[in-house]
Structure formats: C-alpha cells, structure tokens
Amino acid sequence: MGSFPPAPAPGGRSLLNPFRRRFRLSRETWVPLAFILPALGYIGYFAFYPSVDVVWLSFQTPFPAAFGYNYGSLVQLRLWSAVENTMVVTAGALAIQLVAGMAIATILTKEFRGKGVFSSIAILPIGFATVVAAFAFSLIFPAVGGYANSALVGFGLPPVDWIHPNAQALLTIMLADSWKNTPLVTIILLAGMTTIPRSLYQAAAVDGAGPVRRLFYITLPNLKRFIAITLIIRGISEFNIFALPLILVGNHPILLTVLVYNLYSPTYPAIYQDSAAASVLLAFVAVFIVIVIAMGGTRR
Amino acid sequence: MKPLRPSRIALYVAVGLLGVIILYPIYILFLVAFSPAHFTLDALYPPQVPHAFTLQNLTLALHSYSLIDPLLQSLQVAFLVAFIALGLGIPAAYGLSRLPPGLAYGITTLLFIANILPALTIVVPIAAEFISLGLYDTAVGLALLQELVVLPLAVFILLGAFQSIPREIEYQARVDGAGLTRTLFGTLVPLAKAGIIAAFLLSWMFSWDEFTFAVILLPIHPTLPVVIYDNITRGNLLATTAFAIVMTIPVILLTVVLQKYLKGEELAGGLKG
Numbered sequence: 065m066g067s068f069p070p071a072p073a074p075g076g077r078s079l080l081n082p083f084r085r086r087f088r089l090s091r092e093t094w095v096p097l098a099f100i101l102p103a104l105g106y107i108g109y110f111a112f113y114p115s116v117d118v119v120w121l122s123f124q125t126p127f128p129a130a131f132g133y134n135y136g137s138l139v140q141l142r143l144w145s146a147v148e149n150t151m152v153v154t155a156g157a158l159a160i161q162l163v164a165g166m167a168i169a170t171i172l173t174k175e176f177r178g179k180g181v182f183s184s185i186a187i188l189p190i191g192f193a194t195v196v197a198a199f200a201f202s203l204i205f206p207a208v209g210g211y212a213n214s215a216l217v218g219f220g221l222p223p224v225d226w227i228h229p230n231a232q233a234l235l236t237i238m239l240a241d242s243w244k245n246t247p248l249v250t251i252i253l254l255a256g257m258t259t260i261p262r263s264l265y266q267a268a269a270v271d272g273a274g275p276v277r278r279l280f281y282i283t284l285p286n287l288k289r290f291i292a293i294t295l296i297i298r299g300i301s302e303f304n305i306f307a308l309p310l311i312l313v314g315n316h317p318i319l320l321t322v323l324v325y326n327l328y329s330p331t332y333p334a335i336y337q338d339s340a341a342a343s344v345l346l347a348f349v350a351v352f353i354v355i356v357i358a359m360g361g362t363r364r
Numbered sequence: 365m366k367p368l369r370p371s372r373i374a375l376y377v378a379v380g381l382l383g384v385i386i387l388y389p390i391y392i393l394f395l396v397a398f399s400p401a402h403f404t405l406d407a408l409y410p411p412q413v414p415h416a417f418t419l420q421n422l423t424l425a426l427h428s429y430s431l432i433d434p435l436l437q438s439l440q441v442a443f444l445v446a447f448i449a450l451g452l453g454i455p456a457a458y459g460l461s462r463l464p465p466g467l468a469y470g471i472t473t474l475l476f477i478a479n480i481l482p483a484l485t486i487v488v489p490i491a492a493e494f495i496s497l498g499l500y501d502t503a504v505g506l507a508l509l510q511e512l513v514v515l516p517l518a519v520f521i522l523l524g525a526f527q528s529i530p531r532e533i534e535y536q537a538r539v540d541g542a543g544l545t546r547t548l549f550g551t552l553v554p555l556a557k558a559g560i561i562a563a564f565l566l567s568w569m570f571s572w573d574e575f576t577f578a579v580i581l582l583p584i585h586p587t588l589p590v591v592i593y594d595n596i597t598r599g600n601l602l603a604t605t606a607f608a609i610v611m612t613i614p615v616i617l618l619t620v621v622l623q624k625y626l627k628g629e630e631l632a633g634g635l636k637g
Contacts, residue, residue, distance in 0.1 A: 092462075093463065093464065093467070095459075095462075095544065096458070096459035096460070096461075096462040096463045097459060097463065097467075098459070099455040099456060099458055099459030100455070100456045100459040100460060100463075100471060102452050102455065102456070103452040103453065103455070103456035103475070103515060103519065104456075104471065104474070106452060106511070106515070107474070107475060107478040107512070107515070110478075110486070110490070110508060110509065110511070110512055111477075111478035111481050111486060111512055112478065114485070114486045114487075114488075114489045114490045114493075115481050115485055115486065117489040118485050118486075118488060118489050121488075121489060164382075167378065167382070168382060171375065171378060171379060171382070174375065176372075176375060176376070176379070178379070182379050182382075182383060183623075184620070184623070185383050185386055185387060186382070186386065187619065187623060188386060188387075188390070188616070188619070189386060190569075190619055191569075191612065191615040191616045191618070191619040192390070192612055192615070193572065193573040193575075193588075193589055193592075193608075193611055193612070193615070194573055194575055194589070195573075195575055195589040195592045195593055195596075195608075196393070196592065196608040196611060196612055197389065199393070199592065199596060199604055199605075199608055200389040200390070200392055200393045200608075201389060202596070203392055203393070203396055203405075203601075204388075204389060204392055208408070209407070209408040209409055209410070210410070211392055211410060211412065213409060214409040214410055214411070214412065215412065217409050218409075218412075223409075243385075243386070243389060300479075300480050303482065304482050304483055304484070304576070306483075306484070306575065306576050307575040307576065307589070307593070310593070311593060311596055321482075321484055321576075324484045324488070325484065325579075325580075328484075328488060328580065351480060351482060
C-alpha cells in the first residue's frame with residue numbers, strides 16, 4: 065500500500081498526483097483498522113498461510129514424478145467413495161437438521177404449558193461434546209445388539225447391523241450429527257422467526273390461509289436469509305465431520321476427513337503427508353463449491 | 365377446565381415426541397454409567413429400563429485411569445481460547461462497528477473465509493511448523509489453532525453487541541474527555557456485557573468439545589475428548605462412560621447460564637450488520 069503512489073512532497077497537496085487524496089486513510093478509518101489488525105494478522109498466519117502451504121506441499125514428491133502424482137495415488141485409496149460418502153452425509157444431515165430445527169423453532173414460538181422445560185431440553189445437546197454424543201450413539205447403534213436393536217427385537221422385528229452396510233452406517237452418522245447440531249439450527253431459525261411481524265400471520269389467518277400455506281408463503285420466504293446462514297454454517301461443518309464417523313464407524317464407509325487422518329504424518333518428506341495435503345485440498349474445493357451454490361441460491 | 369382443541373393436542377404430542385428423542389441418548393449414557401455391566405454392555409439386547417443401581421463403574425474407572433491430567437489440560441486450553449477470543453475479538457468487533465460498511469463487510473468476509481478452511485487442512489502443515497517452533501503438544505499451540513474457529517463467531521456476537529449501543533453514548537464519553545481506550549473499556553465494554561459473556565462461554569465450550577486439532581496436535585498430553593476416543597478404540601467402554609459424564613457436567617451447567625445471555629437477539633444483531 066505504501067509504495068504507490070510515490071511519496072508526496074512534504075507540506076503541499078500535489079496536483080500531479082490525483083490518487084493521493086483518494087488513497088489517504090482518514091483518521092476515522094485507520095483507528096478502527098488498527099483495532100482489527102491483531103485479529104487479521106492472527107488469521108493470516110494461522111489460516112491463510114497453512115492453506116497456501118498445504119497446496120504447495122500437495123505437489124511435492126521426494127523423487128521426480130509426474131505432476132499431480134499425489135492426487136493420482138489418492139484415487140487408489142478410495143478417494144471417490146470418500147467424496148461420495150461425504151456428499152451423502154452432508155446432504156442428509158442438512159435436510160434432517162433443517163426440518164427438525166424448523167419444527168422445534170415453530171413450537172417455541174407458541175405459548176404452552178411446560179415451554180420453559182421444553183426449550184431447555186431442546187438446547188441440551190449443545191452441552192454434550194461431539195465425542196460424548198458419538199459414544200452414546202455407538203451404544204444405541206452398534207453392529208450387533210445394542211439399544212436400538214433391543215427395541216426392534218422387543219417389537220418382534222429383526223435386528224439390524226447399524227455399522228457395516230454403507231447405508232446404515234451413513235444413516236447412523238447423520239442421526240448422531242443431527243442430534244448434536246439441531247439445537248444450533250433451532251437457535252438461528254428462532255432468531256429469524258422473532259423478526260417476522262405477527263400482523264402478517266393475523267392477516268393471513270383472516271384471509272383463510274391454513275398453517276401449511278402460512279409456512280410456505282410467510283415463514284419460509286421471510287426466513288430465507290437465516291436459512292442461508294444455517295446452510296452455510298452447517299454445510300461447512302458437515303464437510304469437516306470427523307470425530308463422529310471416526311468413533312461410530314471407523315474406516316469402513318470412509319469419509320474424506322477420515323482418509324486425511326489415516327494418511328497423516330507430520331514428518332518430512334513422507335509421501336503420506338503430501339497425499340494427505342492433496343486430499344485436504346480437495347475437501348477445501350468441495351466446501352467452496354457448496355458455499356458458492358448456497359450463496360447463488362439466496363441471490364435470487 | 366375447557367377441553368383441548370385438536371391443534372393443542374398435536375402440539376403436545378410433538379413436544380412430547382421431540383423431548384423423548386432428544387433425551388433418549390442422554391438417558392442411555394446415564395443408564396450405562398449407573399447400572400451393573402451385565403444389564404447394559406454385557407447384554408446382547410440390553411433392557412431399556414434400569415434394573416439396579418451402582419456407583420462401582422464410576423469409582424473403578426476413576427481409580428484405574430488418570431483423569432486429572434487430561435482434565436487440567438482441557439481446562440487450560442479452554443480458558444486460553446476464551447481469553448484470546450476476547451483479547452482479539454473485542455478490539456476487532458469495536459473497530460468493525462466503526463468502519464465504513466463496505467470495508468467492514470470485506471473484513472468480516474475474510475474472517476469467515478478463515479473459518480471455512482477445513483481444520484485438517486490447517487493442522488497438517490501447522491503441525492510440522494509447530495514441531496520446529498516448540499509449540500507441538502502444548503496447550504498454547506492447541507489454543508492458538510482452536511481460536512481460528514472461535515474468533516469469527518466471537519467477533520460476530522461482539523459486533524452485534526457493539527452495534528446495539530447508540531453512537532451518542534460513545535460521543536458523550538469522548539466529549540467528557542475520555543480517550544479512545546477508556547471509552548472502549550470504561551464505557552462500551554460494560555454496556556456490551558451480555559454479548560461478551562456469551563462470546564466467552566461459547567468459546568470456552570467450543571474448545572472443551574474440540575477434537576480434530578487436539579487429536580493431531582496433542583498426542584502425548586491429550587485433552588479429555590481425545591482420552592475418550594482412545595478409550596473407545598481400546599474397548600474400555602465403562603471407563604469411557606465415566607469420562608463422558610465428567611466431561612459433560614460442567615458444560616450442562618454452562619449451557620444453563622448461557623441460555624440467559626443467548627436469547628437470539630445477539631445472533632440477530634450480528635445478522636443485521
């Protein structure tokens with residue numbers, strides 16, 4: 065910023081340099097900027113520098129090899145199935161969380177006996193660590209036996225292996241993740257609902273609109289911004305979902321993050337690190353695409 | 365007493381059903397923790413209701429595994445993260461609330477891009493870097509990384525809090541002769557108390573819960589989540605229940621406190637910016 069425009073003569077305002085006035089930071093701007101600088105410097109060093117570094121590392125090899133060798137070797141390590149599973153879990157968990165969060169937030173806008181207790185229960189899973197949630201769900205949904213199967217058998221149904229078939233394993237991950245994270249969605253949507261004027265609903269009721277029409281013509285359009293925020297925040301976390309699949313199902317239907325963790329080694333010049341870096345980069349690109357789609361959806 | 369309308373009945377059914385679904389995993393956790401193992405983990409199809417009560421699982425686990433070290437490590441990291449969040453977040457949020465909207469929007473976006481970067485992307489090269497810096501396997505190193513996820517959220521909440529304070533109050537303080545730092549810390553910070561407490565508690569709770577950075581960065585002196593994971597992989601499920609309960613109790617208490625400060629206005633305030 066300092067090199068252009070060239071340093072002006074001391075004192076007078078240079079007529080030769082029309083940029084000077086536009087580029088000069090006023091006191092109103094640089095004082096607040098100075099307050100922000102430590103946070104920005106921190107983010108730059110701990111977020112942006114490593115992300116550039118990881119891309120650079122992903123193209124390094126200890127021996128001369130074809131460009132993109134690390135990426136090629138990842139394909140043999142079930143990269144595509146990891147990408148596919150990650151996509152499925154993200155979409156499924158987002159759908160469950162939005163519907164459940166919407167339902168709970170709608171309930172919390174109404175007045176009823178026991179509302180205080182219910183709102184405390186609704187936010188309770190926030191207080192449970194992800195590993196604890198994963199552990200509780202591993203007791204309910206194991207491969208053999210467990211509490212879900214004990215209920216199924218009690219109703220005379222056959223038991224289910226919740227871990228090994230792909231579909232069941234991904235469902236177990238989605239359920240555990242949704243249990244843990246729906247409260248956050250509920251809080252954001254509820255904040256959005258309190259901004260919708262009640263008069264809109266009263267007018268709609270007078271015009272004879274039922275609850276379904278009110279949901280689609282008043283609540284959802286007015287919540288658009290809040291839903292977009294929820295999708296972005298949760299969508300990114302879903303791509304990064306790590307502790308839950310690691311504890312619940314381990315390596316079997318492998319997710320991207322678990323793949324990275326398996327390859328991880330902090331020592332140079334381990335080829336594994338490069339592979340890990342390569343796959344992490346891919347995860348980042350995937351996350352970015354989701355955000356772009358989400359943003360594009362709200363611009364309409 | 366007048367009879368309930370059908371819509372009321374549907375509401376109560378939904379409330380009951382959702383309540384049961386949310387409470388069920390918690391109930392199972394406590395059931396396994398306080399029942400003899402042959403009714404729970406050792407049974408193929410364990411009964412859904414408690415048959416006997418015991419404290420033996422917990423006492424056995426607490427005697428045979430060291431809980432103090434990971435507990436202290438977790439506490440240390442969580443407090444570091446929460447204080448750094450305020451130390452960097454309060455000035456940044458104040459600065460953002462006083463910048464021209466376009467510039468503030470750009471900087472906020474930059475913060476959130478940092479938040480979007482996957483934890484595993486960051487931790488892989490940083491771990492190698494931390495080995496040479498002497499930050500590998502230290503509480504400070506972990507706190508610095510966890511801060512990445514916490515800081516944008518903290519700034520977001522604090523920004524909402526600062527924006528809700530009328531500018532006139534700040535001008536008044538300046539007119540009365542208070543300098544910039546005194547205005548910020550003497551006048552504005554006390555007024556933004558609710559937002560600051562919310563940011564502190566959320567940062568603390570996030571760190572307490574964090575697993576990805578911790579499992580890679582602190583292999584020798586792990587935090588509680590990593591110890592729980594290690595015990596699950598080794599099959600020490602009863603010990604895991606004990607640790608899980610120890611880990612959960614402080615957060616449940618904090619959640620109750622937090623609820624008072626997080627009524628949605630904080631988040632909504634940030635969104636309006």
